[in-house]
Amino acid sequence: MRILDDRAMQFSQKFAKFSKELGIYKSLTRFAEIPAKERPRESVLRDVRILILNHKKIDNRNNIMHKNTSKKGFTLVEIMIVVVIIGLLAAMAIPAFQKVRENSRASAMDNDARQIASGAQQFMLENNVTTVAVGYVTADGTLGAALTEYVKQIGKSYTVSANIAADATFSISHVQANPSVRVYNSEGQLQ
Numbered sequence: 001m002r003i004l005d006d007r008a009m010q011f012s013q014k015f016a017k018f019s020k021e022l023g024i025y026k027s028l029t030r031f032a033e034i035p036a037k038e039r040p041r042e043s044v045l046r047d048v049r050i051l052i053l054n055h056k057k058i059d060n061r062n063n064i065m066h067k068n069t070s071k072k073g074f075t076l077v078e079i080m081i082v083v084v085i086i087g088l089l090a091a092m093a094i095p096a097f098q099k100v101r102e103n104s105r106a107s108a109m110d111n112d113a114r115q116i117a118s119g120a121q122q123f124m125l126e127n128n129v130t131t132v133a134v135g136y137v138t139a140d141g142t143l144g145a146a147l148t149e150y151v152k153q154i155g156k157s158y159t160v161s162a163n164i165a166a167d168a169t170f171s172i173s174h175v176q177a178n179p180s181v182r183v184y185n186s187e188g189q190l191q
Contacts, residue, residue, distance in 0.1 A: 102178040109172050109182055110190060112154035116143070116172075117188030119150030120164040134170075136160040 120132045123146055135144015141156040142148070161170035166186055173181040183191045 102176065105174055105177040106182065108155050109158070109174060109177055110184075110188075112158070113170075113172050113182070113184040113190075114188035115151045115154060116147065116160070116164065116170075117184060117186060119143075119147045121166075121186070122150050123147060124166055130166040131163050133163055134160050 116134065120134075123132050124130060132146050133144060134147065136154075136158065137143075138157055138159070141153045141158075143151050143154070155174070157174060159171075159173045161172075164170045164186065169183050169185055169191055171181055171183045185191055
């Protein structure tokens with residue numbers, strides 16, 4: 001029995017020395033200070049086992065927390081790669097978008113020219129004239145009194161020729177179209 005108490009004492013002292021490094025020294029010092037005769041053998045071993053298990057749980061919690069936090073974020077290299085990819089996509093997409101925008105503006109100008117020419121031809125036929133004043137309002141896209149019955153509204157921000165003659169050409173221009181000035185015949189076909 002005495003040999004077992006001595007071994008428990010030696011174990012607790014070695015463990016206390018080792019525990020200084022692990023940071024659980026204070027909880028073990030109370031067992032080392034109690035004389036072996038006053039301390040029951042089973043309680044010392046049980047308490048030391050509890051301390052070891054508790055320390056392992058704490059250590060495992062710290063390791064788990066450390067492992068989880070290290071895998072949640074992105075590295076600087078990963079973020080830089082994403083930024084470069086987005087930059088390349090933007091460099092390809094912006095010019096393509098501008099070209100599509102210019103083409104759609106030119107297409108809208110062609111359609112508006114056909115409407116104006118058609119309305120002007122109807123006005124000339126009904127009123128037996130060879131020239132019609134367009135009277136275009138840039139702000140809202142409405143046409144003057146002569147063509148209001150035939151064409152209600154066209155695109156905004158155009159510059160339209162003042163008059164349309166029966167056998168002549170007229171022009172429509174817009175800053176965002178390519179080319180910005182487009183010339184049409186009296187039937188509204190692009191020249």
